[in-house]
Structures are given as C-alpha cells and as structure tokens.
Amino acid sequence: MALGILDLVGLGASLLFAIPLAGYGLGRLSDGDPLVGAAFVAVAALMVYLPQRLTTPGDIPGKIAERTVGSAVTTPDGEEEPVERSDSE
Template sequence: MAQGILDTIGLLTVVVFAVPVALFGAEHLVRGEVVPGVAFLAIAVGMVAIEQYVVTPTDLPGMVAEKTVGAVVKTDDEDE
C-alpha cells in the first residue's frame, strides 16, 4: 500500500504517541500486572490500527481526487 508524505507523517505522529503507551504496558507486564499491561498494549496497537485502516472525513477528498485522476489520466502501461 503506497503512502504519500502526509500519510507517512500522520502515521509517524501516531507512533510517537503510541510508543509510550506500549512501553507503559510492557512495564506493567514485567511487574506481573497482566491485565493492565495487556490493556495498554492493546490501546497502543489500536491507536496505530485506527490511523492506518479507518477512513476519516479528512481522507475522503484525497480518495476522491485519486480515483478521479486515475479515471481521467491513462498511463502508457494501461494503453497497451
């Protein structure tokens, strides 16, 4: 899945916020507190998964423009 620079920056921002949550969860697991540790790790994974796979209203104009340009502009590979 190809990403643009803005998508990559957005993902990097989410990862910056998710890493401390994941480390906090790992710290709980090391202490033997399984339920909070797993919960914080799940929250961290959920943060990244939501950013990657959920379509937000701000993503819609880019998706529409991408499909429109793809329908209007043909590359040389598609002509053959």
C-alpha cells in the same frame, strides 16, 4: 500497501504517541500486572491500526483526489509498462 506523504506523516504521529504507551504497557506486564499492561499495549496497537483502516469525513476529499489523479495519469498509448523478465529462461 503504498502510503502517500500525508499518510506517512499521520503514521509517524500515531507512532510518536503509541510507542511510549506500548513501552509503559510492557513495563506493567513485566512488573506482574498483566491486565493493565495488556490493555495499554492493545490501546497502543489500536492507535496505529485504526487510523490506517478507518475512513473519516476528513479523508474523503483526499481519497477523491487520489482517484482523480490516478485516473488522469495513465501510460500513453504505444508505451507499455516495463515487464520484469527472469534470466532462467
């Protein structure tokens, strides 16, 4: 999964809030409170996972721009993508 610059910034922001929350959840787990600890760890995991998977109305213009740029930037005719060859042949 290749992430763009804005995707990486969003992931970093999610991690900025999710890591301390997960740490608190792990602390509660080690203190003997499994229900609350597991809930905090699950919320922290969802804070990172869901923004990567869900499409919101604010994401639609960016997705359209990525598709437009991806279709506009192509390899010129006569040039091929480099193919990796193995030396075992």
